[in-house]
Amino acid sequence: MKMKDILQDESLQNIQFAAGVGGSYRDVTQISMIDMPDMLDALYDGQLLVTTGFYFHENQDLLKNLVINMHKIHGAGIVIKQSAHLKNLSNDVTQLANKLNMPILWSPEHKELSLTVKQFTQAMCTIQNFELKQIIAINQQLSELNAKNITYQHLLDQSAKILNTPLVLLDSHFRARYASNQWLTQRDTLTHFLRHESHIDYLNLTKPTQVRLYQETIDILPIFSALNENKAFAAFIVNQSDSSDFQILKRQQVVNTLGLANSRTDLLNETAFRNRSEFFLNVMQNSLSPSAISHYLQDTHINDNQYYHVAIIEFVQKDTTIESRQFEIRQQLTRWYITEYQSPVLIFSYQQQLVLLVAEEINISVFLQALTSFLNQQKSLHHKFTIGFSKLAETIYSLSDLYEQANHALQLTSSAHPLMVFRPKNAQGLLNLLPKTETHAFIEKTLGGILSNPELLNTLKTYIILHQNVTAVSLNLFVHRNTVTYRLKRISVLLDVNLEMPDVLADIQLALLLL
Numbered sequence: 001m002k003m004k005d006i007l008q009d010e011s012l013q014n015i016q017f018a019a020g021v022g023g024s025y026r027d028v029t030q031i032s033m034i035d036m037p038d039m040l041d042a043l044y045d046g047q048l049l050v051t052t053g054f055y056f057h058e059n060q061d062l063l064k065n066l067v068i069n070m071h072k073i074h075g076a077g078i079v080i081k082q083s084a085h086l087k088n089l090s091n092d093v094t095q096l097a098n099k100l101n102m103p104i105l106w107s108p109e110h111k112e113l114s115l116t117v118k119q120f121t122q123a124m125c126t127i128q129n130f131e132l133k134q135i136i137a138i139n140q141q142l143s144e145l146n147a148k149n150i151t152y153q154h155l156l157d158q159s160a161k162i163l164n165t166p167l168v169l170l171d172s173h174f175r176a177r178y179a180s181n182q183w184l185t186q187r188d189t190l191t192h193f194l195r196h197e198s199h200i201d202y203l204n205l206t207k208p209t210q211v212r213l214y215q216e217t218i219d220i221l222p223i224f225s226a227l228n229e230n231k232a233f234a235a236f237i238v239n240q241s242d243s244s245d246f247q248i249l250k251r252q253q254v255v256n257t258l259g260l261a262n263s264r265t266d267l268l269n270e271t272a273f274r275n276r277s278e279f280f281l282n283v284m285q286n287s288l289s290p291s292a293i294s295h296y297l298q299d300t301h302i303n304d305n306q307y308y309h310v311a312i313i314e315f316v317q318k319d320t321t322i323e324s325r326q327f328e329i330r331q332q333l334t335r336w337y338i339t340e341y342q343s344p345v346l347i348f349s350y351q352q353q354l355v356l357l358v359a360e361e362i363n364i365s366v367f368l369q370a371l372t373s374f375l376n377q378q379k380s381l382h383h384k385f386t387i388g389f390s391k392l393a394e395t396i397y398s399l400s401d402l403y404e405q406a407n408h409a410l411q412l413t414s415s416a417h418p419l420m421v422f423r424p425k426n427a428q429g430l431l432n433l434l435p436k437t438e439t440h441a442f443i444e445k446t447l448g449g450i451l452s453n454p455e456l457l458n459t460l461k462t463y464i465i466l467h468q469n470v471t472a473v474s475l476n477l478f479v480h481r482n483t484v485t486y487r488l489k490r491i492s493v494l495l496d497v498n499l500e501m502p503d504v505l506a507d508i509q510l511a512l513l514l515l
Contacts, residue, residue, distance in 0.1 A: 001028050001124055002244045003048075003077055003103055009123035015079070015116075016106045019094040020067075023101035027245065028076040031120045033113055037062070040069050048076040050107070050117050057085035063093050067102045077103030079120075081113055131246045138162055138250060142257040152178035155261060159254040163236065163247070169258060170194070170220070170233035173340050174202040190235070194220075202233070203336065210238070221251075223259045230332060232262045273335075276300070277348035280355065283399045293397060302346070304395060307360035310402035311368055311389035312410050314353050316418075322383055327352060329380050337374050343367065355403065360393040368419055386413035391422045398436055439514050446511035449494035456494070459487045464509050468499075 004024035007015060029046030037055050049070070056063040063078075070078065080086065089097075089104065097104050107116045141162075145155055152169055160167055160180035168179040168187065174194040176187035183190070190213070194200065198211050200220075208221045217238040224231050234255050279296055282288045288296075297304040313334065315322055327349075334354055338345045344359035345367075358364045368387055375381055388410030390402045405422035413420045443451075450456040459477065463484075466472040470488075474481040488499060497504045 001127055001246070002026070003028055005127055005244065006120065006123050009119070009126065011119040012123055014108050014111070018080070018089055018104045018106050019097035020077070020101055020103040022098065023077060023103040026074075026076045026101075026103065028124065031117050031124070033117050035113075039066060043069055043073050043075060045074045046076055047073075048079065048120065050079040050113055050120070051081070052083065052113060053080040053086045054083075056080070057083075060090045060093050063089070064096055067093065067097050067100060067104070071100040071102050075102070077105060079105045079107050079116060081107045081111070081116070082109045084109075127246075131249070134246075135249055135253065138253050142253060146257055146260050149264075152261065155257070156180040159257070163250055163254060165237045167237075167254070168235040169262075170235055172202070172231055172233075172336060174198075174200070174233070176235075194235075205233070221255055223255060223262050230266050232258070234258055273348070276346075277350065280346075280348045280357075280396075280399065281350055283396060284350070284403050286400055290397060297396065302396070304397070307393040307395060308346070308357040308402070309360065309364045309390050309393045310399065310406045311356040311358055311364065311387055312353050312403070312406045313356070313385055313387050314410060316384045316386055316415055322352075326381065326383055329378075330354065330375070330385065333375055333378055333381065334371065337371055355406075357396070357399075358389075364389055365419075365421070372419060384415060384418070386410065386415075386418040386420075388413055388420050388422070394436070401436065443511050443514055446507050447495070447515075449496070450491060456487055456491050459484065460491050460508065461512050463488065463499075464505065464512060468505070 002024070003026050006012065006028055007024070027046050028048045030044065031048050031050065032042065032044075033050045034042055035052050035054060039049070039051070043049070047070075049066075053063075066078065069075075093104070096102075107113070141158070145158060156167055156169060156178055157180050160182065166180050166182035168176045168183050168190060171177050174191065176183075176191045176194075179187050179190075193213055194202070194211070200209060200211070205220075206222055208219060211218050211220065219236045219238050221234045221236075222231050223234055236251060279288075283293060294304055313330070315326075315330075331349060331354055334356075335347060337343075338347060344362060346357040348355050358367060368389060372387065375385070388406045388408070390405035390409070392402060392405065394402055409420045409422040412423075447457070447460075450460065459473070462473050462476055463470075466476065470481055470484050474484045477484065492499050497508075499505065499508075
């Protein structure tokens with residue numbers, strides 16, 4: 001409670017400043033009546049000391065020493081009863097009190113010290129009762145606003161009125177997402193300053209901090225959520241004219257209310273993330289039709305023509321029980337990193353894996369190396385991890401094939417080689433890297449005329465495998481040689497090709513491998 005507020009009480013109007021008026025901002029936490037030569041052992045932080053000053057009238061050096069020690073222990077001030085022995089302060093004492101902003105007040109000669117202490121105490125109680133009623137009213141007002149599920153804008157505007165100062169809600173990336181009306185037009189400026197010029201490690205910021213902008217002091221208070229990486233921040237312009245405990249208490253009420261609102265937003269975001277993970281899982285398992293996939297992508301504003309690489313992040317200790325908290329931290333840190341750099345990356349969880357869909361236009365190797373470096377620097381992540389990623393980039397409709405590539409690459413990783421790209425093991429694996437749409441088009445163009453005829457298709461396949469030896473084909477298929485010759489002529493007609501041409505045979509062999 002500030003000295004200047006207490007002195008506003010009507011019963012204390014006859015208390016006058018003798019020196020140190022600049023210290024009226026000092027906090028008063030207790031009133032003590034002391035009258036002895038050595039008071040230094042009885043001094044406390046926030047103490048307003050009331051005395052007759054009897055021991056100072058012959059030796060004001062004692063008073064100077066008291067002023068110095070009161071300042072050192074952050075005392076609130078000294079009240080001295082005027083008397084015939086002590087009516088004025090020496091110049092040395094006055095100058096010292098003014099320099100240190102240590103209030104020295106005169107209590108009237110006719111007033112008993114006990115009455116002065118009583119009046120100060122009653123004034124403090126009156127203020128405390130008033131403030132308590134206001135805090136209850138503010139708490140009720142903010143609770144009602146939260147219950148109505150109002151917008152952040154309205155909540156911040158009402159909070160700014162309560163605190164009589166502008167405020168901004170920052171996300172976990174120090175971006176000013178919402179602001180009271182006074183700061184609406186300065187959100188971009190504030191965001192740029194906080195992110196690029198304040199030099200604050202906002203990812204790991206857990207304590208209140210202050211910055212200076214445009215000659216204003218701004219307090220930044222963390223608003224914690226269930227996970228540290230999801231926390232938000234409230235930024236207030238410090239009201240230097242009202243830095244009382246009451247103002248701090250009001251501010252804490254606002255922060256608590258913003259915390260509740262932010263937790264609700266976190267819950268909605270987590271629900272959306274889980275729903276997206278379930279969707280991508282269904283796509284991987286081929287449980288959705290193309291039209292269903294397209295409908296979902298349109299509803300969530302995801303471009304269904306975008307090509308993606310797929311990467312999988314997994315802890316190395318697959319056979320070790322790792323607490324779920326570590327999976328959550330890895331997930332939240334990865335999501336934080338993607339949002340921090342606004343990377344064109346989609347993310348979902350599958351069992352104990354994190355699956356990333358990295359847009360084709362960014363260099364996936366560079367991105368994953370940077371992500372790996374970032375995660376390895378985080379002290380909250382206690383377990384090593386590896387990453388496998390696909391060679392190909394395809395649309396979300398081919399997610400199953402891309403995931404399989406990334407998963408194969410993941411099996412080749414180790415602590416020594418934590419980042420691996422898919423590498424085909426043989427020619428067939430190499431062919432599997434071809435885009436499915438182009439593969440299907442080539443098969444249709446080369447073998448389309450006989451794809452619905454298993455007999456002709458098997459005959460052609462055997463003919464290719466046995467190096468165009470008709471006799472060997474007939475023996476393998478247990479049919480007459482003339483039957484094989486007849487089938488080959490039908491195949492030539494249906495496919496409109498000459499089976500004796502090397503380039504035709506090469507195309508047919510490739511198409512058969514792609515089946």
